[in-house]
Each structure stands twice: as structure tokens, then as C-alpha cells.
Amino acid sequence: MIPFQRDGGELVAELDDFEVALVASLVAQVMELIGGAGEAPASDPFARWADELNGPALDRSDPVVARLFPDAYEDDAVAAAEHRRYSEDAHRRQRIADSEVVLADLAATQDGEEPLVVAVADVDAWLKTLNGVRLSLAVRLGIESEEDHADLERLPARDPRTQLVSLYDWLGLVLESLLDALHR
Numbered sequence: 001m002i003p004f005q006r007d008g009g010e011l012v013a014e015l016d017d018f019e020v021a022l023v024a025s026l027v028a029q030v031m032e033l034i035g036g037a038g039e040a041p042a043s044d045p046f047a048r049w050a051d052e053l054n055g056p057a058l059d060r061s062d063p064v065v066a067r068l069f070p071d072a073y074e075d076d077a078v079a080a081a082e083h084r085r086y087s088e089d090a091h092r093r094q095r096i097a098d099s100e101v102v103l104a105d106l107a108a109t110q111d112g113e114e115p116l117v118v119a120v121a122d123v124d125a126w127l128k129t130l131n132g133v134r135l136s137l138a139v140r141l142g143i144e145s146e147e148d149h150a151d152l153e154r155l156p157a158r159d160p161r162t163q164l165v166s167l168y169d170w171l172g173l174v175l176e177s178l179l180d181a182l183h184r
Contacts (some may be wrong), residue, residue, distance in 0.1 A: 001174065004181035009120050011181045017112035022167075023174075024106045026133045027099050033064060033136075036096035058088060064136045068095070095132060098125035123182055130175050137168045 002014035015023070035058065058065045069088060071080040101122050109116050118126055141164055143149050152165045 001170075001177075003177040004118070006181045006184045011118045011120065011123065011178060013116045013118075013177065013181075015109065015112050015116050020106050020109050020112045020116070023130075023133075024103055026136075026167075027102050027106075027129055030064075030068075030129075030133055030136055031096055031099045033062065034058060034068065034092050034095060036092075036099060057084075058092065064139045067135055067139045068132055095128070098129045099132075101125040102129045118178070120182065123178065126178060127175065130171055130178075134168060134171045134175070137164055137171070141165065141168065143168070 001016070001019055004011045004013040006012075058069055060066055060069075069084075069091060072083040072087075073079040102125060105116060105118055105122065105126075108114065138144075141148075141152060141161060143152065149165075149168075152161060155162050155165070
């Protein structure tokens, strides 16, 4: 990856074809986990509202889902459930919409043949989506503290988790590059 550079109202980076495919795959996997595959919102506002209140619940038994959609009230299960009832679907739909922005920008690179161009207006979608992917990896790797990360960095090279740790670190660099370019 050649880091992001600001070019007027856009942030531009160059990714290799495998980097484009990797990020797109990870984003798509998180979307699928939260129920974003093949979904089209209803055109009628009342139907959308009914879908939000009665739509499919997230699988909160999955630790990644629990991390991406934490309870608003840790000590009050009834209040947490009520909060989820009214807000979870909107949060889920926003994560899906943000992911779709990222996937569209990645597709526009034509598998890395063209530079990755992120409009400044879309940076929040990118930051939220990549951070969500990174959080997902952290959950799967058991990273809850700096010590956990340091322990994983000391794994033997043959341990399959080393590739996921490298990916976790690389996504951190992508996020850092995006933020640096935004604030230049």
C-alpha cells in the first residue's frame, strides 16, 4: 500500500490487487455476520419503521456481534433490551451502508489497477468500517489489552494466528494513513 495523500476533496492511496481483495473480503464477511447480504430496505417509510422494530435480531451470542453492538446498559438487561429494540436495526443498517461505501470505492479501483479514491465526505464510513473489521479481528484473536497484543506478536512464525495479527496491525496502519491524510 502506498499511503493516502490528500488531493483537494479526496484522499488517494494505491493498493495492490490482493490488498483490495482482502479488504473487500473482510468487509463483506462483517456485513454478512450482521445480516447485510442482499438486503434492500422497504420504500414505504412505515414499512421501514416496522422492519426496524420487528426485523431480525442480531446473533448476540457471537462475541464479534456483541463487540460491534455493545449493550447501552450493562447492569440493566431490561433497559438494554428496550434500547436494542428501538436502536439496533438503525445501527446495523448504518454499518451496512458504511460498508457499501467502502466496497464501492474498492470496486472502483478495478482490482487495484486504479488508485483508491475516498471522498472526504466518505471518510467517516471508511473509518467506522475498517475499525469494525479491526475490532472483529481483535475479538477473534482475544485482544483486549496491549499485553494481549504483545503476547500475540511473540507467537512462533508457524502459528496461523500470526497472519491475523499482521492483518490487524496493517489495518491499523491503513486507518492511521487515512487520518493523517485527512488532517493535512
